[in-house]
Amino acid sequence: MFKIMLIEDDESLFNEMKDRLSQWSYDIYGVQDFGKVMEAYSSIQPELVIIDIKLPQYDGFHWCRLIRAHSNVPIIFLSSRDHPTDMVMSMHLGADDFVQKPFHFEVLIAKIQATLRRVYNYNTERVELRTWRGATIEYVKNTLTHDQQAVLLTKNEMLILKLLVEHKNQIVTREELIRSLWDHEHFVSDNTLTVNVNRLRKKLEPLGLDSYIETHVGQGYQATEEANI
Template identity: 80%
Template sequence: MFKIMLIEDDATLFHEVKERLTQWSYDVYGIHDFGSVLQEFTAVQPDLVIIDIQLPKYDGFHWCRMIRSHSNVPIIFLSSRDHPTDMVMSMQLGADDFIQKPFHFEVLIAKIQATLRRVYNYNTERTELRTWRGATVEYVKNMVTSPSGSVELTKNEMFILKMLIERKNQIISREDLIKSLWDNEHFVSDNTLTVNVNRLRKKLEPLGLDTYIETKVGQGYMATEEVHS
């Protein structure tokens, strides 16, 4: 099931669109605090974002910039304003499509389906993106990108990082990591995992992320993340 984040402050429109999209088996999320859109986006990790231009506090263009600084998730803009510059600005900011209000739901669903098909190609592995400590982690490309730069990881290093950040602030045992990496821990030296984790930390050091992978003596490892209340 694809997750869609609908950033729309018109409660009536939001609930109407959510109900219709749910009927199409999409999982729809809204925004609780329009001043913390990026934090809620990061928490949900949606597969697609639909965002209105006119929003409380900051407009949709602002949040598009913020999201794009962390993720390549597809974005569809909504606008009730009849300004060609809105569409131009949306595309320049990296939006994938633009819909003028009022719109027919059939048009919206067609654009959603086309965008998801183009980006994820239903029949292939989806490009998985996660954010962690302000960095974008691209699982398929084995890349970690932050404002400090980018680093490329080996498949084992990325696998370890993926396991850790998928369960942030939770300890992953050494046994679980070894089993997942090499199928059978009986044929792998415990030191092999240590070497791989140390290499991962070394790769992340230029980005300032190495200290956020903590060793829990006698237990395993943990990727830490700030918790927003």
């Protein structure tokens, strides 16, 4: 049973979501004090976090930043505001998906299932290590190490890198990446992928590897490798 932490201050919506999600055998936890979200998170240790953007005291972006400083737990944002910038900001902060209110529960369930399947099935793959450009990629730890310097990647950043490196010197289309990241590509804007790739490049920059993720306009992205490797 997966533990899901639901950070939602609308009590009626929280109760409805808890009832509906419990029917799918998810263990749902809420927050009593919205000024102590991190304390609740540390106590619960959830496998998935769902955060409403509009919250009392501090917004969902604030709590996402704090969670991301300590954990790569998958995060799904909820928002009642019809602002494209909310989706861009959530992905920029490392969220795994975004759901616009009001929503159909079938859509939310599909996104939760896709996220959990992608994150936790992915981390149990038999292949745990791969090398690229002299760097060691550790899939289970979500780390990339080069010249004794390591960077920690989010689940989405690692999945993008994994797909590109396993098809190195080949173009992986934007559609393939979006499908692999979010499953339901018709709910995801093209700009969301761009934001995630840019975040990956920024993580690779201190290792001198950012330029080896090439953009092919109108097609997709490519991880390059020396021909003799």
